[in-house]
Amino acid sequence: AKAKGRGNYQFFTPALNIAAQQRLTVSNQLRQALVRGEFVLYYQPQVSLRSGAIVGVEALMRWKRCQHGKHDLVSPTHFIPILEEIGLMAEAGKWVLREACMQAAAWQKMGLAPIRLAVNLSARQFAGDDIVRTVIEVLDESGLGPEWLELEITESLMFDDSERIIHAMHELKRLGVSLSLDDFGTGYSSLSYLRRFPVDRVKIDRSFVQDLTTNAGGADIVRSILALSQKLGLAAIAEGVETEAQLGYLRQQGCAEIQGYLFSPPFPAEEMTLLLRSDRRI
Numbered sequence: 001a002k003a004k005g006r007g008n009y010q011f012f013t014p015a016l017n018i019a020a021q022q023r024l025t026v027s028n029q030l031r032q033a034l035v036r037g038e039f040v041l042y043y044q045p046q047v048s049l050r051s052g053a054i055v056g057v058e059a060l061m062r063w064k065r066c067q068h069g070k071h072d073l074v075s076p077t078h079f080i081p082i083l084e085e086i087g088l089m090a091e092a093g094k095w096v097l098r099e100a101c102m103q104a105a106a107w108q109k110m111g112l113a114p115i116r117l118a119v120n121l122s123a124r125q126f127a128g129d130d131i132v133r134t135v136i137e138v139l140d141e142s143g144l145g146p147e148w149l150e151l152e153i154t155e156s157l158m159f160d161d162s163e164r165i166i167h168a169m170h171e172l173k174r175l176g177v178s179l180s181l182d183d184f185g186t187g188y189s190s191l192s193y194l195r196r197f198p199v200d201r202v203k204i205d206r207s208f209v210q211d212l213t214t215n216a217g218g219a220d221i222v223r224s225i226l227a228l229s230q231k232l233g234l235a236a237i238a239e240g241v242e243t244e245a246q247l248g249y250l251r252q253q254g255c256a257e258i259q260g261y262l263f264s265p266p267f268p269a270e271e272m273t274l275l276l277r278s279d280r281r282i
């Protein structure tokens with residue numbers, strides 16, 4: 001009788017059931033991950049092509065998931081969409097901001113040359129919660145000077161409610177924080193956004209950098225983005241630089257900074273400390 005009473009379960013195919021079950025399991029694991037402190041930050045250097053030195057690091061989230069007594073490292077592309085979906089991204093994002101600012105402040109206290117700290121903000125994090133108050137709090141707590149913090153945002157953020165978003169961006173800039181437009185060129189109407197939104201830097205998306213040496217169109221796009229950013233007085237950084245050939249082209253076109261496996265992959269804080277101490281240059 002009991003089986004009959006739950007008969008509606010039968011409408012789900014076993015495959016769907018398993019997928020839904022897995023998602024539920026991962027959602028629960030993610031809730032626990034936040035409480036148990038299973039998230040970690042990796043840091044990837046951003047390098048000046050003029051001096052060759054590291055001028056910044058981007059903080060990138062990882063999930064050190066413990067399952068069946070084993071650890072694995074989960075990519076943010078897998079869990080960030082789920083965190084967004086279950087409404088935990090604001091909290092996780094605040095953790096990222098605090099952890100990264102504490103680390104950057106610690107590097108300065110160790111006597112390392114101060115560098116920029118780039119932190120990714122998800123659209124929802126920016127729109128929903130009071131991001132300005134969060135940033136003020138975290139800067140205060142960590143003691144990091146606002147001039148060292150850069151927030152990376154994507155164009156998708158600017159779709160709706162842009163008046164409120166633009167207002168928040170101006171408030172962040174008033175604090176002395178800088179803003180960079182991530183994955184530049186992949187969204188819609190990038191050009192008009194550049195004029196309407198108070199950003200300091202554009203990050204040329206990895207896909208264009210990859211196309212630099214494999215397809216002629218890529219080089220044209222990168223060249224126009226660099227020309228445009230110069231005209232608008234914006235700084236530019238190319239992401240996903242993997243080869244000497246890509247580097248050579250970017251240098252030749254006057255790109256100021258690069259980030260990518262060619263110089264260094266993202267590393268945990270301890271390894272990044274060693275790299276910063278080494279004063280390695282490109």
Ligand code: C2E
Nearest residue numbers: 060061075076077096120121122240241242260261262266
């Ligand atoms: P993103 O912001 O575009 O970050 C750059 C991604 O490219 C990183 O992937 C980085 O590891 C990878 N990468 C760097 N250099 C190279 C290269 O030379 N070649 C290739 N193939 N890849 C390279 P990752 O760490 O897996 O992060 C993926 C995305 O997840 C990020 O893309 C960002 O959108 C998101 N993300 C990561 N951490 C956070 C976070 O704390 N908050 C938010 N909101 N999003 C985050």
Ligand code: CA
Nearest residue numbers: 058120152182
């Ligand atoms: Ca980014």
Ligand code: CA
Nearest residue numbers: 182183203239
């Ligand atoms: Ca990016």
Ligand code: CA
Nearest residue numbers: 183205206239
């Ligand atoms: Ca990208």
